[in-house]
Amino acid sequence: MKLPKFTSAAHSERVTSRIGLALAVTFTTCFLTGLISHLIQHPPGWFGWPSRPAGLYRVTQGLHVISGIASIPLLLAKLWSVFPKLFERPLIKSLPHALERGSILVLSASAFFELTTGLLNIAQNYPWNFYFPQIHYAIAWIAIGSILVHVAVKIPILRRALTKDEPEPATGPGLSRRGFLRTTWLAAGVSVVATAGATVPLLRGVSPLKWRSDEGSQGVPVNRTAAGAGITPVTPDWRLQVVTPSGTRGFSLDELRALPQTTAELPIACVEGWSRSAVWTGVSFPDLLRAAGGKPGMQVVVTSMEKSGIYATSVLPGEHTADDITLLALRLNGEVLDLDHGYPCRVIAPNRPGVLQTKWVAKLEAA
Numbered sequence: 001m002k003l004p005k006f007t008s009a010a011h012s013e014r015v016t017s018r019i020g021l022a023l024a025v026t027f028t029t030c031f032l033t034g035l036i037s038h039l040i041q042h043p044p045g046w047f048g049w050p051s052r053p054a055g056l057y058r059v060t061q062g063l064h065v066i067s068g069i070a071s072i073p074l075l076l077a078k079l080w081s082v083f084p085k086l087f088e089r090p091l092i093k094s095l096p097h098a099l100e101r102g103s104i105l106v107l108s109a110s111a112f113f114e115l116t117t118g119l120l121n122i123a124q125n126y127p128w129n130f131y132f133p134q135i136h137y138a139i140a141w142i143a144i145g146s147i148l149v150h151v152a153v154k155i156p157i158l159r160r161a162l163t164k165d166e167p168e169p170a171t172g173p174g175l176s177r178r179g180f181l182r183t184t185w186l187a188a189g190v191s192v193v194a195t196a197g198a199t200v201p202l203l204r205g206v207s208p209l210k211w212r213s214d215e216g217s218q219g220v221p222v223n224r225t226a227a228g229a230g231i232t233p234v235t236p237d238w239r240l241q242v243v244t245p246s247g248t249r250g251f252s253l254d255e256l257r258a259l260p261q262t263t264a265e266l267p268i269a270c271v272e273g274w275s276r277s278a279v280w281t282g283v284s285f286p287d288l289l290r291a292a293g294g295k296p297g298m299q300v301v302v303t304s305m306e307k308s309g310i311y312a313t314s315v316l317p318g319e320h321t322a323d324d325i326t327l328l329a330l331r332l333n334g335e336v337l338d339l340d341h342g343y344p345c346r347v348i349a350p351n352r353p354g355v356l357q358t359k360w361v362a363k364l365e366a367a
């Protein structure tokens with residue numbers, strides 16, 4: 001079968017190289033910010049994440065999702081600009097040629113996989129539950145590895161295409177080269193503006209496709225409701241259990257309210273990319289640890305009343321338990337914490353992913 005000849009101006013090295021460079025920037029940003037998020041959630045021994053600046057994770061995770069969203073139109077435009085090449089015959093000319101084509105296949109498939117799973121994740125709130133982060137993380141290494149190989153192989157073409165100032169062909173069907181590039185930048189920009197309101201306060205009113213930044217009680221979205229987590233309001237004999245090397249202490253809600261209270265404005269920054277700042281009041285971890293016979297700077301294992309699920313426990317590293325604005329929050333935006341936001345008490349720590357801000361805390365173990 002003879003394929004029709006492509007003559008669109010979009011199919012030029014110059015166009016492909018420009019879009020390729022933009023993709024290299026968005027993908028690298030996405031990879032590095034994703035890596036940071038992964039390391040915070042599964043810290044190896046050598047890794048430490050500071051508790052300040054308080055809003056840093058909000059920025060890195062916002063960038064993760066925004067750079068991923070911008071990559072979608074860029075990837076589509078890049079595939080279109082090389083479209084005829086994908087069907088070039090003969091399929092394989094030589095061993096290096098076979099390797100190059102193979103790497104492009106791996107690159108396109110892994111990039112496509114990362115972007116669709118990421119997008120579905122933010123749109124549907126963890127449809128794959130447990131497996132999503134592991135697979136998304138593993139394939140990210142394949143994507144970034146094949147991108148590095150691809151860029152290395154294409155350096156000569158990149159050089160040629162970006163230094164030589166070839167004139168725009170006089171005529172041709174469809175968009176001109178410049179027009180195709182402009183359309184691509186515009187599509188990427190529109191995608192970002194349409195969604196970034198989920199995390200950028202200034203764009204909140206502008207983004208029609210933002211997710212989870214409006215619904216929820218007390219001015220803050222709810223990730224998982226109390227009903228969804230199987231939580232019922234606690235009875236008056238409820239006690240927060242605090243275990244330290246000097247023993248176990250129970251705190252009633254009144255006793256927690258009687259301890260020194262700290263108020264701080266801190267964001268919930270969900271790994272899905274939405275974030276929202278709020279004013280939280282409660283007992284700071286340094287105060288709580290001292291009251292329970294422990295010391296600020298001890299690592300604390302947090303256990304929720306939630307019986308199952310991957311968010312039922314989290315670990316607060318020493319950097320966080322020594323920080324005066326790491327709170328066991330009792331109040332949100334001036335009101336008693338709503339049951340959906342973690343009543344009677346929840347963790348709110350600065351510079352920390354939303355998944356680790358454990359709600360409905362039952363027990364704290366300091367060591």
Ligand SMILES: Nc1nc2c(c(=O)[nH]1)N[C@H]1C(S)=C(S)[C@@H](COP(=O)(O)O)O[C@H]1N2
Pocket residue numbers: 220221222223224229268269270271304306309311312340341342354355356357358359360
């Ligand atoms: N026990 C428990 N804590 C939890 C969760 C959960 O499902 N169960 N969800 C986490 C996630 S993913 C986020 S983003 C924040 C959201 O807090 P919010 O629902 O108060 O906005 O709570 C975190 N704490």
Ligand SMILES: [Mo]
Pocket residue numbers: 223269270271272354355
């Ligand atoms: Mo989250």
